[in-house]
Amino acid sequence: MGQIAASPEIDFHSETYKDAYSRINAIVIEGEQEAYDNYIKLAELLPEEKDELIRLSKMESRHKKGFEACGRNLQVAPDIEFARKFFLQLHQNFQAGAAQGNVVTCLLIQSLIIECFAIAAYNIYIPVADDFARKITEGVVKDEYTHLNFGEVWLKAHFEESKAELAQANRQNLPIVWRMLNEVENDARVLAMEKEALVEDFMIAYGEALSNIGFTTRDIMRMSAYGLAAA
Ligand code: PL3
Ligand code: FE2
Ligand code: FE2
Secondary structure (H helix, E strand, C coil): CCCCCCCCCCCCHHHHHHHHHHHHHHHHHHHHHHHHHHHHHHHHHHHHHHHHHHHHHHHHHHHHHHHHHHHHHHCCCHHHHHHHHHHHHHHHHHHHHHHCCCCCCCHCCCHHHHHHHHHHHHHHHHHHHHHHHHHHHHHHHHHHHHHHHHHHHHHHHHHHHHHHHHHHHHHHHHHHHHHHHHHHHHHHHHHCCCCCHHHHHHHHHHHHHHHHHHHCHHHHHHHHCCCHHCC
C-alpha cells in the first residue's frame, strides 16, 4: 500500500541490493524452514489434525525451495546465521509452548503472527521483486492465507477456552514482531519495501484474524497496542 507499482530504477544486480538480499532472502528461507518444523510439531500436538498439518508442512518446504531459487537466481548467498538469530526469540517461545503442551500459544505464534508477517512481507515485495522472484512469491502468498485460515478456524472453534492463553501469548510475542520489523527496516528499504507499509499490512491481517477468531474490536485494540510503542 502506498508503494509505486513498478520501480524500473531498482538495480537487482548492484552490490547494495545483493548485500541486503543476502539477509532478507535468508530470513525468508529460515522462516519457511521454521514454519515447516512448527507444523510438524503441531501435528504431534493435534493428532486429530495431523494429516492437514503435515500437508501444510509440505507446502512450507516447497516455499523454502522456491526462495532458495530466488537467491541463486540473483547469485546471492543467504546469511542463514543472521536469519537464525532474527527468529531466535519466536523460535524459543514456540519451543517452550510446545514443551508445555500449550497448543494455543504455538498456533498464535506460527499460524497467526508468523503467517501474517509473511503475508504482509510477501504482498509488499511482489510489486518490487525481480520477475523470477515475483512469480515464486505470488504462488507462495496464496498458500500462506491457507495457513492463516487453519489457525483461525481452529482457534475460533476453541475460542472460549483459548481466550486467556491467546491474550497472554499475544502480549509475550507481539513486541518481538516490532523488534524484528525494526531489525529488517534498512535492508527492506533497499528492496524498495517500506517499514510503514509492512506494519500497516501486518496489523490489518492480524486484526482481521483476531476478529475472525471471535475477539471484539475493543479486545483487538487492546491486544494490538502491545509493543506498538517500540515500533
Ligand atoms: C510462513 O510460511 C513463512 C514465514 C516467513 C516469514 C517472513 C518474514 C519476512 C520479513 C522480511 C521482510 C522482507 C520480505 C521479502 C520477501 C522476499
Ligand atoms: Fe510458507
Ligand atoms: Fe505458511
